Amino acid sequence: MAYEIRIWPDKILKQKMKEVDFFGTDKLKEYIDIMFKRMYELEGVGLAANQIGIPYQIIVLDTSVREEEKEEKKEGIKMALINPQIVHKEGEIESTEGCLSFPGVQITIPRSKKVVVKAKDVEGKDIQLDAEDFLAVVLQHEIDHINGIPFIKYLSPVKRRIVLERFMKKRKELAKAGG
Numbered sequence: 001m002a003y004e005i006r007i008w009p010d011k012i013l014k015q016k017m018k019e020v021d022f023f024g025t026d027k028l029k030e031y032i033d034i035m036f037k038r039m040y041e042l043e044g045v046g047l048a049a050n051q052i053g054i055p056y057q058i059i060v061l062d063t064s065v066r067e068e069e070k071e072e073k074k075e076g077i078k079m080a081l082i083n084p085q086i087v088h089k090e091g092e093i094e095s096t097e098g099c100l101s102f103p104g105v106q107i108t109i110p111r112s113k114k115v116v117v118k119a120k121d122v123e124g125k126d127i128q129l130d131a132e133d134f135l136a137v138v139l140q141h142e143i144d145h146i147n148g149i150p151f152i153k154y155l156s157p158v159k160r161r162i163v164l165e166r167f168m169k170k171r172k173e174l175a176k177a178g179g
């Protein structure tokens, strides 16, 4: 089936995606619709295009999914960003993250506390975003994806090896069980 979630070590997760130059087209709108649909199905707060095999620099996110869980009244931010780039980083926080491409893996890594992101919207208009804390983390995670960088990159080599070995072993067991 097309647009299935790609699981590590799928090679599209290790590649830098192409810049979008087809703004305002049905093709771009379709990609974005499919990405939101998949993200909600998989109950993620963010999704990068290559995670479902779309080879372009597109990310979608909706932080309201998480806010609801926490029963906070805060309104979430829902958006699609095209060709996003982090142009400024500030501070550091510890972030505990999962990833739809690494099912079952949760790790704590350092992230910047604040980021400034420049991107385009679906019509090609400039967007600038000042984000901090959870939103900043989601943006860093997803923008890393379209640059071919998985979140395990931020672990020490020893920890990374342990996490990966455990993950690959579990994948093999599931494959054997036909799951």
Ligand SMILES: [Zn+2]
Residues within 6 Å of the ligand: 098, 099, 100, 101, 141, 145
């Ligand atoms: Zn991810």
